[in-house]
Amino acid sequence: MEFRRKDLLGIAELEPGEILHILDTAASLKEISTRAIKKVPTLRGKTVVTMFYEPSTRTRMSFEIAAKRLSADTLNLTVAASSAVKGETLEDTAHNLEAMEPDILIIRHPASGAPHFLAKRLRCGVINAGDGIHEHPTQALLDLLTIREAKGRLSGLKVAIVGDILHSRVARSNIHALTKLGSRVTVAGPATLIPPYLETLGVEVTYSLEEAVRGADVIMMLRIQLERMGQMFFSTLREYSTYFGLGLRHLKLAKEDVIVMHPGPMNRGVEISPEVADGVHSVILQQVANGVAVRMALLYLMVGGEKE
Amino acid sequence: MEFRRKDLLGIAELEPGEILHILDTAASLKEISTRAIKKVPTLRGKTVVTMFYEPSTRTRMSFEIAAKRLSADTLNLTVAASSAVKGETLEDTAHNLEAMEPDILIIRHPASGAPHFLAKRLRCGVINAGDGIHEHPTQALLDLLTIREAKGRLSGLKVAIVGDILHSRVARSNIHALTKLGSRVTVAGPATLIPPYLETLGVEVTYSLEEAVRGADVIMMLRIQLERMGQMFFSTLREYSTYFGLGLRHLKLAKEDVIVMHPGPMNRGVEISPEVADGVHSVILQQVANGVAVRMALLYLMVGGEKE
Amino acid sequence: MEFRRKDLLGIAELEPGEILHILDTAASLKEISTRAIKKVPTLRGKTVVTMFYEPSTRTRMSFEIAAKRLSADTLNLTVAASSAVKGETLEDTAHNLEAMEPDILIIRHPASGAPHFLAKRLRCGVINAGDGIHEHPTQALLDLLTIREAKGRLSGLKVAIVGDILHSRVARSNIHALTKLGSRVTVAGPATLIPPYLETLGVEVTYSLEEAVRGADVIMMLRIQLERMGQMFFSTLREYSTYFGLGLRHLKLAKEDVIVMHPGPMNRGVEISPEVADGVHSVILQQVANGVAVRMALLYLMVGGEKE
Numbered sequence: 001m002e003f004r005r006k007d008l009l010g011i012a013e014l015e016p017g018e019i020l021h022i023l024d025t026a027a028s029l030k031e032i033s034t035r036a037i038k039k040v041p042t043l044r045g046k047t048v049v050t051m052f053y054e055p056s057t058r059t060r061m062s063f064e065i066a067a068k069r070l071s072a073d074t075l076n077l078t079v080a081a082s083s084a085v086k087g088e089t090l091e092d093t094a095h096n097l098e099a100m101e102p103d104i105l106i107i108r109h110p111a112s113g114a115p116h117f118l119a120k121r122l123r124c125g126v127i128n129a130g131d132g133i134h135e136h137p138t139q140a141l142l143d144l145l146t147i148r149e150a151k152g153r154l155s156g157l158k159v160a161i162v163g164d165i166l167h168s169r170v171a172r173s174n175i176h177a178l179t180k181l182g183s184r185v186t187v188a189g190p191a192t193l194i195p196p197y198l199e200t201l202g203v204e205v206t207y208s209l210e211e212a213v214r215g216a217d218v219i220m221m222l223r224i225q226l227e228r229m230g231q232m233f234f235s236t237l238r239e240y241s242t243y244f245g246l247g248l249r250h251l252k253l254a255k256e257d258v259i260v261m262h263p264g265p266m267n268r269g270v271e272i273s274p275e276v277a278d279g280v281h282s283v284i285l286q287q288v289a290n291g292v293a294v295r296m297a298l299l300y301l302m303v304g305g306e307k308e
Numbered sequence: 309m310e311f312r313r314k315d316l317l318g319i320a321e322l323e324p325g326e327i328l329h330i331l332d333t334a335a336s337l338k339e340i341s342t343r344a345i346k347k348v349p350t351l352r353g354k355t356v357v358t359m360f361y362e363p364s365t366r367t368r369m370s371f372e373i374a375a376k377r378l379s380a381d382t383l384n385l386t387v388a389a390s391s392a393v394k395g396e397t398l399e400d401t402a403h404n405l406e407a408m409e410p411d412i413l414i415i416r417h418p419a420s421g422a423p424h425f426l427a428k429r430l431r432c433g434v435i436n437a438g439d440g441i442h443e444h445p446t447q448a449l450l451d452l453l454t455i456r457e458a459k460g461r462l463s464g465l466k467v468a469i470v471g472d473i474l475h476s477r478v479a480r481s482n483i484h485a486l487t488k489l490g491s492r493v494t495v496a497g498p499a500t501l502i503p504p505y506l507e508t509l510g511v512e513v514t515y516s517l518e519e520a521v522r523g524a525d526v527i528m529m530l531r532i533q534l535e536r537m538g539q540m541f542f543s544t545l546r547e548y549s550t551y552f553g554l555g556l557r558h559l560k561l562a563k564e565d566v567i568v569m570h571p572g573p574m575n576r577g578v579e580i581s582p583e584v585a586d587g588v589h590s591v592i593l594q595q596v597a598n599g600v601a602v603r604m605a606l607l608y609l610m611v612g613g614e615k616e
Numbered sequence: 617m618e619f620r621r622k623d624l625l626g627i628a629e630l631e632p633g634e635i636l637h638i639l640d641t642a643a644s645l646k647e648i649s650t651r652a653i654k655k656v657p658t659l660r661g662k663t664v665v666t667m668f669y670e671p672s673t674r675t676r677m678s679f680e681i682a683a684k685r686l687s688a689d690t691l692n693l694t695v696a697a698s699s700a701v702k703g704e705t706l707e708d709t710a711h712n713l714e715a716m717e718p719d720i721l722i723i724r725h726p727a728s729g730a731p732h733f734l735a736k737r738l739r740c741g742v743i744n745a746g747d748g749i750h751e752h753p754t755q756a757l758l759d760l761l762t763i764r765e766a767k768g769r770l771s772g773l774k775v776a777i778v779g780d781i782l783h784s785r786v787a788r789s790n791i792h793a794l795t796k797l798g799s800r801v802t803v804a805g806p807a808t809l810i811p812p813y814l815e816t817l818g819v820e821v822t823y824s825l826e827e828a829v830r831g832a833d834v835i836m837m838l839r840i841q842l843e844r845m846g847q848m849f850f851s852t853l854r855e856y857s858t859y860f861g862l863g864l865r866h867l868k869l870a871k872e873d874v875i876v877m878h879p880g881p882m883n884r885g886v887e888i889s890p891e892v893a894d895g896v897h898s899v900i901l902q903q904v905a906n907g908v909a910v911r912m913a914l915l916y917l918m919v920g921g922e923k924e
Binding site for chain 2: 649650651652653654655673674677678680681684685880881882883884901902904905907908
């Protein structure tokens, strides 16, 4: 199987074979970041532009590092410094960037669907780096790579996804990815933070953290995104933490070799206890390292590789 | 004719031969941006610094892409993060940057004349990327390149420049450029937005959009820069749009092969209708592409090329 | 003597031999910035990340230019765009960056000790680019290089450091450096801006500018950092300037070949008169040029050089 898409907009539309091909490519590129000279000339003379309409440290830097390690040139357009303040439409901004002949646009936007809207209108490739509460496909891909490294497989696993499911594009992308590849997903969170349609996606729903993690191979904790919630969906952070914060005692309910994941940035002491975040089951920093590898793979496949 | 200036501060001081030499160089470099490997080693080991004291997406990115495609290193100094907040003078900031041995400083500043002030005091080259309401020479150069591509010539054309002439450095640079090269410029806009001295620059003035575009080869719409105006010079945006917004019906008054230009970012539905902006006469995205080519030409001529 | 440290956190912990080795390396690398092609391939494929939690023009750009001239890739994390707003701890942010395999992290932080905190927890090298009121070691190193270029030696000199000693990490790093290398330091400033423990560092204290500069080989003026002071430590800027602003008349009290230094950005007319800042004794712009050289030396020694 190859990956021959112009854009990467979401996991929902990918074939299992495409996902696995991206992961295999990432696994083979991962070694570059551990060399003394962390750079290959593959994308020399290519132009990668990031357009981030929401603040982000790790995702933007991860893409930028991925591009530089492949020798591409990178340019960052950030909101504050952009024409957005001058009232230009997103489409006009994107067409203007495209006229400068970038090879790929990487976009994060608070509006769900913004990358799809652009992808339809632009000749150049578009990667969704997170759109509203819709999808964050590169996060799901790096999560899959991390799970596969730890478990040796992506099928037949029990995965618990815990927290604010309603607003989480990370959850949505991972649910698509894990169910496509044959794992079983249980989501848990306060009733106010679990959307009603979830069972149609083939996942189990519970309102108990204990139940979700029982027998789990993988526990994926979500960030409480206070900045995205607008209003409170639970009474207090302390109450949230009491019922849905992952502590060492919960790990005893899971498989012995359970891994704990978090997309970051973490609210320590809210959704995850420091003991768990820094403990032996945590693969949180492996996730970050795999983020660079997965993004290198996508840039390679979409810009430099099989498209030529 | 060659281009042997240390600085590019405005169109006013350029000879027609210099302008044409820049355009010819841009035309020959333009092809680089369409290659699979969009990069030549011409400016390897050169340092290009942008100092933007006003927000801008396209101009800064256009310069940065131009520099990278010539293999120069680029550094961006933006206002918010700069020592400006610490009360340092512009001259001290510039001298400090110069001490780091950049090959060229690209400056945008709200004060008319700021780049000239620096150019006199610095050894390194200075490019004016827009100074107050004075000049924006690289915009005029990219406009000329776009007109020449469409019309095959720069003389004997009728060019209408429409909108807020008073505050527009784009208008000022284009008026200098077009009249030097033998085209006839008509400006149009509300009486409050047309400065009294304009006729001394050799242009015709009208207060009617219809009159300005009649028989025009080129229509150049200006952005209503609400953020730069400080106070209102017309009653409402709706009234402005009624009298000076370019619609399809105006194009019928112009030459059949008229081209429509806009420096961006556009206020769709204010100074230009979406039908015109996206229509067959629009060359707005060619302008953006030519921006990269013109800036590559300047960097090549000033940093890498004929100065050695 | 070699320089084999993982981190550069402060001058306090360096041996004189290490300091001199850094200066010798800087002196030999300085010539690169004056070449037509200002770039050597030494750090190709290395990744240098700056994390600036305080605004800065010259220090960040100086590091970035230094890295690029050695062919390293650079990435900038600035506060506003960072996860700091999302409540992530500094340690988590740093661990996340480290997981992306940078070769070195350069950090500026308002909390004294922040770089030390990180250095202990990270495998990758950490350079302190200024921490609170504690140290700013690269500033002291560039000051030493500048003094040595002017005086031919670093021992037996009389150095006056004048201004807000209390809040100055520049003063603290220079006091450590100069006393280690055998020069005599006199500090001067308003009594409210001189901390009580200073004499234990082996410096002389005076409250008179005249007394401090009498017979001085070097006068180092400090910036009045209004943005860092929180409250006023003197009645008015005018009063400060009257008693502690360096004018031409003070230079007559110093050695004939005295040099005047300032770390920038300068408040002209407050701590230093324009006549002195721009006069023949001023080496302020040499300091900036030497900043690039010293940072190239550190990156070379810590990332590319003797560690391999």
